[in-house]
Amino acid sequence: IAGLENSLEEVIRELQVLQDAKLSLELEISCYRKLLETEENSLKNIVENSSGARSKGANQLADIVQKSS
Incomplete structure (x- = not known):
């Protein structure tokens, strides 16, 4: 159980890192x-x-041409 x-x-920490990276990229975009x-x-x-x-x-x-005609 401890394992x-x-x-x-560890999975939760990795998920948090990925969510932070995603948010950062969304803000940059x-x-x-x-x-x-x-x-x-x-x-x-x-x-x-x-x-x-x-x-x-x-x-x-056009006005100049028309006036000179």
């Missing part, structure tokens, strides 16, 4: 996911602003 109790205690989402939103805003700037420039060019 089984020792084995059980969550942090990286947040970083990626933030970067994705930042790039999306840059693209949208660039597209908007080009559209404004294209509109201005």
